Amino acid sequence: MERYLGDLKTGEWARVERIDGGGALRRRMMDMGIVPGVELEVVRHAPFGGPLQVRLKGYYLAMRRGECAKIIVTEKDPQYTDHLLASR
Amino acid sequence: MKIALIGNPNVGKSTIFNALTGSNQQVGNWAGKTVERKSGVLQRANQTIELIDLPGTYSLTAYSQEEIITREYILRERPDVVMAMVDASNIERNLYLVLQILELVPRIVIGLNMMDLAHSAGISIESSKLASALKVPVVEIVAAKGKGIEEFLSEAIRVGSMASDPLPVEVSYPADLEQKIQAMELLLVDTPWVTTYPLRWLAIKCLERDPEIGQKWSISSTKLPVNKTVNSCCNNGDPVSYELQEVAELPGESLLAKYEEDGWTQDHFEMAIADAKYRYISSILPQFRKHENPNKPTLTDRLDSWILSPFWGYPIMLVILALVFWMSFIASAPLGGAVSLGMAWVADIVVGLLQWGQAPEFVQSLVRDGIFAGVGAVLAFVPQIAIFFAFFHLCRIAVI
Numbered sequence: 001m002e003r004y005l006g007d008l009k010t011g012e013w014a015r016v017e018r019i020d021g022g023g024a025l026r027r028r029m030m031d032m033g034i035v036p037g038v039e040l041e042v043v044r045h046a047p048f049g050g051p052l053q054v055r056l057k058g059y060y061l062a063m064r065r066g067e068c069a070k071i072i073v074t075e076k077d078p079q080y081t082d083h084l085l086a087s088r
Numbered sequence: 089m090k091i092a093l094i095g096n097p098n099v100g101k102s103t104i105f106n107a108l109t110g111s112n113q114q115v116g117n118w119a120g121k122t123v124e125r126k127s128g129v130l131q132r133a134n135q136t137i138e139l140i141d142l143p144g145t146y147s148l149t150a151y152s153q154e155e156i157i158t159r160e161y162i163l164r165e166r167p168d169v170v171m172a173m174v175d176a177s178n179i180e181r182n183l184y185l186v187l188q189i190l191e192l193v194p195r196i197v198i199g200l201n202m203m204d205l206a207h208s209a210g211i212s213i214e215s216s217k218l219a220s221a222l223k224v225p226v227v228e229i230v231a232a233k234g235k236g237i238e239e240f241l242s243e244a245i246r247v248g249s250m251a252s253d254p255l256p257v258e259v260s261y262p263a264d265l266e267q268k269i270q271a272m273e274l275l276l277v278d279t280p281w282v283t284t285y286p287l288r289w290l291a292i293k294c295l296e297r298d299p300e301i302g303q304k305w306s307i308s309s310t311k312l313p314v315n316k317t318v319n320s321c322c323n324n325g326d327p328v329s330y331e332l333q334e335v336a337e338l339p340g341e342s343l344l345a346k347y348e349e350d351g352w353t354q355d356h357f358e359m360a361i362a363d364a365k366y367r368y369i370s371s372i373l374p375q376f377r378k379h380e381n382p383n384k385p386t387l388t389d390r391l392d393s394w395i396l397s398p399f400w401g402y403p404i405m406l407v408i409l410a411l412v413f414w415m416s417f418i419a420s421a422p423l424g425g426a427v428s429l430g431m432a433w434v435a436d437i438v439v440g441l442l443q444w445g446q447a448p449e450f451v452q453s454l455v456r457d458g459i460f461a462g463v464g465a466v467l468a469f470v471p472q473i474a475i476f477f478a479f480f481h482l483c484r485i486a487v488i
């Protein structure tokens with residue numbers, strides 16, 4: 001089932017399927033490690049529609065809701081075990 | 089010798105830069121940009137070294153000011169060796185930048201910083217294994233404590249003065265992408281561009297339709313004399329600026345058009361290349377990184393779960409603000425009173441001395457009402473301000 005990253009609940013894991021749109025924002029996301037196949041967790045939502053904090057590849061990243069709406073995710077792979085907690 | 093410090097934001101570049109250059113720094117701006125340009129001169133083993141502190145960046149593409157400055161510096165000013173700073177506690181994302189630098193310049197040394205943070209997060213990195221995985225020298229450092237900085241520099245000088253370029257690893261791309269890179273390489277191999285850029289990097293950038301490719305630049309340098317410490321407030325800045333000489337057409341347009349028909353658009357190439365680099369990092373990671381108890385929350389995690397909780401966050405914030413307010417305005421009041429009393433007491437003694445010395449009345453008045461009463465009124469605020477700034481500073485470093 002495909003969903004937007006912004007629709008995930010706190011504590012949910014998902015796998016990045018693709019990033020819609022192009023240009024600088026997409027490039028920046030790729031440079032931060034958000035590439036198809038990567039698994040990430042929504043750690044918390046800021047109140048009043050503020051940014052959300054995600055965890056991937058052992059680090060934290062904060063993203064605006066609007067940016068998350070461009071990231072399409074699916075259920076995580078049950079085989080995938082590399083769920084590191086962030087150290088930064 | 090020209091050495092450049094490169095790395096993600098907040099990896100400790102400026103800490104190293106300041107430790108190495110001390111007060112011998114030139115601060116200006118990058119031509120036409122609002123980003124600070126910091127360079128410094130140092131002397132090691134009869135060599136004059138120009139060290140430059142580049143702005144922090146995650147990538148070497150052309151999308152933000154910091155990225156553009158960093159890659160323009162490497163491409164146009166050509167440092168002899170790059171000191172690549174890596175955050176050991178966040179090594180995957182940091183190595184992504186290192187791989188990009190490696191495609192562009194073979195002479196690099198990795199400084200593995202934040203070893204203390206990595207250690208407390210249960211991460212151990214074997215720097216010798218990392219070095220052999222990338223075929224690049226690696227020096228462990230804790231910049232904040234001054235550990236390993238000289239070793240990092242001397243390793244950089246050694247690599248910078250090598251007679252021939254070292255051969256670091258090449259990222260292995262998936263077969264379909266690799267074949268397209270090689271087809272592009274074939275078209276470029278006989279052009280004069282390969283004398284200025286590494287062939288593989290040039291081919292990849294052509295596939296990504298990077299605007300830099302094909303441009304010829306000249307550098308006009310209005311350099312201030314070296315060794316002169318310039319006051320940052322009054323510096324005229326912009327010591328170096330670039331001028332576009334010509335834009336050349338590169339071969340490969342028809343090849344790119346053919347790929348685009350097959351769905352390999354610019355976006356597709358960018359994604360595939362970024363993806364391949366991250367996959368490559370994941371594949372070599374187990375060789376040098378061990379993560380003990382990866383599911384054990386760190387101190388920051390545990391604090392965050394309270395301070396950033398949707399429920400407890402607000403009361404905790406109010407309590408902290410109330411505490412700062414109380415300490416600065418109410419708890420500091422007796423201290424301010426004590427300062428006033430102390431000033432009045434000293435004023436009495438000084439005026440007593442003046443009377444004893446039969447100083448004229450206007451001098452006594454000046455000292456009593458002007459100097460002591462005036463300055464005392466200001467000094468009475470010092471405890472309040474000091475306490476407030478102490479908290480302010482605490483909040484600032486807590487953020488980092």
Ligand SMILES: Nc1nc2c(ncn2[C@@H]2O[C@H](COP(=O)(O)OP(=O)(O)O)[C@@H](O)[C@H]2O)c(=O)[nH]1
Pocket residue numbers: 095096097098099100101102103104144201202203204205229230231232233488
């Ligand atoms: N724990 C720890 N902190 C460090 C280390 N090196 C630098 N820092 C801190 O990291 C922060 C960012 O450093 P800075 O040099 O400004 O990074 P830059 O953005 O790369 O120039 C500063 O607060 C430094 O004190 C280190 O080895 N360990």
Ligand SMILES: [Mg+2]
Pocket residue numbers: 101102144
């Ligand atoms: Mg800095």
